[in-house]
Amino acid sequence: MRVQMREGERARSSRLADHTTPFVRSEWYVAGLSGEIGRQLTARKLLGVEVLLYRREDGTPVALRNRCPHRSFPLSHGKLEGDVVVCGYHGLAFGADGACVRIPSQALVPSAVRAQNFPVVERAPLVWIWMGDPDQADPGAIPEHPWLHAPDYTHVGGYLHVKCNYIRLHENVLDLTHFPFLHGEAVGDLAYAQAPFEVAEAGASVRITRRLEDHPVNAGYGSAIGNLGHRVNRTSESWFKTPAFHVAHATIEDLEGGVGGRAEFHFKILHMFTPETATSTHYFWASARDVAIKDEALSEASRTRAVNTFLEDVEALERIEAIWSSEPDDFHEISVTGDRAGLLMRRIIARRAAEEA
Amino acid sequence: MRVQMREGERARSSRLADHTTPFVRSEWYVAGLSGEIGRQLTARKLLGVEVLLYRREDGTPVALRNRCPHRSFPLSHGKLEGDVVVCGYHGLAFGADGACVRIPSQALVPSAVRAQNFPVVERAPLVWIWMGDPDQADPGAIPEHPWLHAPDYTHVGGYLHVKCNYIRLHENVLDLTHFPFLHGEAVGDLAYAQAPFEVAEAGASVRITRRLEDHPVNAGYGSAIGNLGHRVNRTSESWFKTPAFHVAHATIEDLEGGVGGRAEFHFKILHMFTPETATSTHYFWASARDVAIKDEALSEASRTRAVNTFLEDVEALERIEAIWSSEPDDFHEISVTGDRAGLLMRRIIARRAAEEA
Amino acid sequence: MRVQMREGERARSSRLADHTTPFVRSEWYVAGLSGEIGRQLTARKLLGVEVLLYRREDGTPVALRNRCPHRSFPLSHGKLEGDVVVCGYHGLAFGADGACVRIPSQALVPSAVRAQNFPVVERAPLVWIWMGDPDQADPGAIPEHPWLHAPDYTHVGGYLHVKCNYIRLHENVLDLTHFPFLHGEAVGDLAYAQAPFEVAEAGASVRITRRLEDHPVNAGYGSAIGNLGHRVNRTSESWFKTPAFHVAHATIEDLEGGVGGRAEFHFKILHMFTPETATSTHYFWASARDVAIKDEALSEASRTRAVNTFLEDVEALERIEAIWSSEPDDFHEISVTGDRAGLLMRRIIARRAAEEA
Ligand code: FES
Ligand code: FES
Ligand code: FES
Numbered sequence A, B, C: 001m002r003v004q005m006r007e008g009e010r011a012r013s014s015r016l017a018d019h020t021t022p023f024v025r026s027e028w029y030v031a032g033l034s035g036e037i038g039r040q041l042t043a044r045k046l047l048g049v050e051v052l053l054y055r056r057e058d059g060t061p062v063a064l065r066n067r068c069p070h071r072s073f074p075l076s077h078g079k080l081e082g083d084v085v086v087c088g089y090h091g092l093a094f095g096a097d098g099a100c101v102r103i104p105s106q107a108l109v110p111s112a113v114r115a116q117n118f119p120v121v122e123r124a125p126l127v128w129i130w131m132g133d134p135d136q137a138d139p140g141a142i143p144e145h146p147w148l149h150a151p152d153y154t155h156v157g158g159y160l161h162v163k164c165n166y167i168r169l170h171e172n173v174l175d176l177t178h179f180p181f182l183h184g185e186a187v188g189d190l191a192y193a194q195a196p197f198e199v200a201e202a203g204a205s206v207r208i209t210r211r212l213e214d215h216p217v218n219a220g221y222g223s224a225i226g227n228l229g230h231r232v233n234r235t236s237e238s239w240f241k242t243p244a245f246h247v248a249h250a251t252i253e254d255l256e257g258g259v260g261g262r263a264e265f266h267f268k269i270l271h272m273f274t275p276e277t278a279t280s281t282h283y284f285w286a287s288a289r290d291v292a293i294k295d296e297a298l299s300e301a302s303r304t305r306a307v308n309t310f311l312e313d314v315e316a317l318e319r320i321e322a323i324w325s326s327e328p329d330d331f332h333e334i335s336v337t338g339d340r341a342g343l344l345m346r347r348i349i350a351r352r353a354a355e356e357a
Helices: A007-013 A166-174 A179-183 A190-194 A219-225 A296-326 A337-356 B007-014 B166-174 B179-183 B190-194 B219-225 B296-326 B337-356 C007-014 C166-174 C179-183 C190-194 C219-225 C296-326 C337-356
Strands: A028-033 A042-046 A049-055 A061-065 A079-081 A084-086 A100-102 A120-123 A126-130 A154-162 A197-202 A205-216 A231-242 A245-254 A264-277 A280-289 B028-033 B042-046 B049-055 B061-065 B079-081 B084-086 B100-102 B120-123 B126-130 B154-162 B197-202 B205-216 B231-242 B245-254 B264-277 B280-289 C028-033 C042-046 C049-055 C061-065 C079-081 C084-086 C100-102 C120-123 C126-130 C154-162 C197-202 C205-216 C231-242 C245-254 C264-277 C280-289
Touching: A028 A042, A028 A049, A028 A264, A028 A280, A042 A264, A061 A120, A084 A100, A154 A264, A154 A296, A166 A231, A166 A245, A166 A264, A166 A280, A166 A296, A166 A337, A179 A190, A179 A296, A190 A205, A197 A337, A205 A337, A219 A245, A219 A264, A219 A296, A231 A337, A280 A296, B028 B042, B028 B049, B028 B264, B028 B280, B042 B264, B061 B120, B084 B100, B154 B264, B154 B296, B166 B231, B166 B245, B166 B264, B166 B280, B166 B296, B166 B337, B179 B190, B179 B296, B190 B205, B197 B337, B205 B337, B219 B245, B219 B264, B219 B296, B231 B337, B280 B296, C028 C042, C028 C049, C028 C264, C028 C280, C042 C264, C061 C120, C084 C100, C154 C264, C154 C296, C166 C231, C166 C245, C166 C264, C166 C280, C166 C296, C166 C337, C179 C190, C179 C296, C190 C205, C197 C337, C205 C337, C219 C245, C219 C264, C219 C296, C231 C337, C280 C296
Parallel strands: none
Antiparallel strands: A028 A126, A042 A049, A049 A061, A079 A084, A120 A126, A154 A280, A197 A205, A205 A231, A231 A245, A245 A264, A264 A280, B028 B126, B042 B049, B049 B061, B079 B084, B120 B126, B154 B280, B197 B205, B205 B231, B231 B245, B245 B264, B264 B280, C028 C126, C042 C049, C049 C061, C079 C084, C120 C126, C154 C280, C197 C205, C205 C231, C231 C245, C245 C264, C264 C280
16 A cells, blocks of 8 residues: 655644544543343443443442453453352452452462452443453533433434444544434535534534524424424534543524423433443443423434434444455545545544553 | 575575565456446456445546545545546546546635546457556557457456465466466366477467377267367467457367358357456456357357356355465475466566566 | 554464474374275365375275365365376376376386375274375374273274364363363363463473372262272373373372272373364364273263263364454464463473474
């Protein structure tokens, strides 16, 4: 492969995270949905590491490394006795904190025998895990997502396993210019793709904002609100909050008197990306709204629409990942104006990964 | 793996190309058959690179890198609009020369945004591609193959995907000693394998010539010519012309008066090898003759015989490639006198690859 | 992966063989069962190398490298003519000693053209191979296993292909503490796992001995001997003899008068591990006894019990191998007291591999 690249470009691209960048470990990631984690031993690979998930008898979730410190047997194939996991090979038993509590063939249990324990925090319907230095694990750093709990909101959600690096998924959700091409005009037309936007970096987060004023409400929002045909102001904010979490806010301001005594309506899409390996990602998503919250049919339609759209993204991103793995790794991609937010995000991830190295 | 190898041998073998040698890029390779390339977007990996093939509205073939310069989406999953390819992810559009002609989300199109374009030349029924420096692409360097176009010839041909390095295929067609062992006596008997031969190197090509005088014509040629039972002189010339192209000429001189007023008859077998990866090859072949050119049944029989023979070669070469990948890469092969042409060919490829490095 | 490891530990673990340790070549390994090797050409990968096995006309077994020295064609796809193997590609022919005896396309056969020959020795029902320096191959170094030949013994045996490194299999059979956890109490109860043991290193072998005095005979031995209900002394000796061979001796001393005029009974389990690759092993086993040697039903039951038990080991070890390949290679396992024999074995293998390097 001979790829012409000027020195300056090469230097620049080394500051952009990609699938070769080490994972950012000092971060909270979604380990699973509350409903997935129970009294059965469940294995999931997170950030390249085999993790065991289960709940204590009191219901609190636990994450241990799914690899017995003795001879690497996967603890998920052992047994849960109370809160204690018993390895299926030689019977070493580990408490929920990872400490070994029993070695059947000897009386003494040295304190060095421990399964690695990862801090977890449940914010139903999500369970979050911290895989960096446990002493740095501050639950206050979990990004807010009140729309999944608050009584004035309803949401639908789901999970997709995606065979691409998580950074490409972040780039995809920060980029609205692909809507008419990948998803068709129903999801976002050309005017929307071309609308002016603002990109703001704040700390280690990036926000891209678009505002369309005095437009007819689009079909999706209009049928949820019940104001089809009205003119509205629409503000869309896509927010890369952390390497694990992206939220898109849409605010619809009805300019023709509103519906049911309200003129402002909110829609949220949450994208939670947890790297599995360098080339695969656990993708948890949720779509919330503060209107028609009892309307089950609407929720079902919204779930279907979301899944269909995400599957189009997944198919495109998996094709791209396949190209990266089938060709030498030195291809130089060119960015356009619409990529600004994505590039900032990749710089942030590269910087955070470098800080941990 | 402990393989005894003297220093001298090691040095010698480093001058012989094998599956670890980089591809020779400054060369014309067959990208496809004319009939394979049309108005649909077609993907094919050539020399390790994903290539997109299609035809302009005026019918001329186009080859672009099948990887959008923006975010690596395979252009073959986009759309063809006139001569322009529109990427299926964000809609960037590229002309047949690779220049970007549209970025939907912005007004300005920087000239640096280009899909890589590869020179192609059609010599029906073949389309040739040049994947080296485009400035060096001289269509005059495409090896002659008039027997596929000339009115006094007819040919049959086909395509095989082979899971071995292309150099082993070249070695196979330069070597006639394997005929009775791999293919059976019908294809070439022991006398033929043992016949004296001459090897000549000319520039970067190699020719091996065998001449059998005053022998009974063999069954294959005899039934085509209609001179079964006659005594003939037979000259066989196998010619490695380029890393992409090998042609075998057989000339049969009838010593008993000939048939239909002629005493000399020509048969040609063309082997066109285009590396896909280091361990797989696109194998295009054709078999031409200047006798009985309207005889469809004969053509069909000749096609069947060729395919059956080539499949035996393919099976043997795939077994060899499998051994190379299953064992450490330091095995030292020993050559015999019959390998002289193959060794020259491997030296030429090694030298050409080194020149490009 | 951040794994805390003190310098001292890292140094220690580098002296323990694992799946990254080169194979010990100067050793006799089981190449196959006598019944597997005949007049057909048989391919088997041993210690990472493709090996061809067959028998001469006089019945003696032969092992050659299964790779023609000419162009790497697998000789197993050629033909056997008398004692001579004829390659299926260009017909080079090799005697049972590996010497080339014929090159069809030339008169002279240089003595350098040889297929690699490996010393083999048959001790029915096993055929042993030596893949190190042939000059060092001393059949006297094959570990004794008279229980497979002696008239006062009977045995059952079999073969399992296991997708794990052979060292994990050695570790498994040197360790009796996993019995109640992996296999259930019928194979070995907790008392047995906790019984005191002695570990002795002798030269490059390791022996672990357990003695239970004045216990009720267990079901397996009791039903073979016919002394169910009797109290017995039981001595168990597990012996790592070579990287290829492990034998477990159980001696049952009947304390209540014995059966049929005898008070002492012997049971042997032989584990023969031949590495295929770094992550797969040919596992030959046999289970012998010197009691009820005509009892076919007992033999059948003993075979079934053995296979079922070994399959549990295999499943566990394959899960462990899978974890090692799916996670980074720097995991630090912790050992317990019961691992002493296994650690000695790993030290011996590491030392022997280092001596060969
Ligand atoms: S591997 Fe878990 S107890 Fe030994
Ligand atoms: S990847 Fe082709 S336009 Fe973006
Ligand atoms: S590869 Fe065996 S004879 Fe040529």
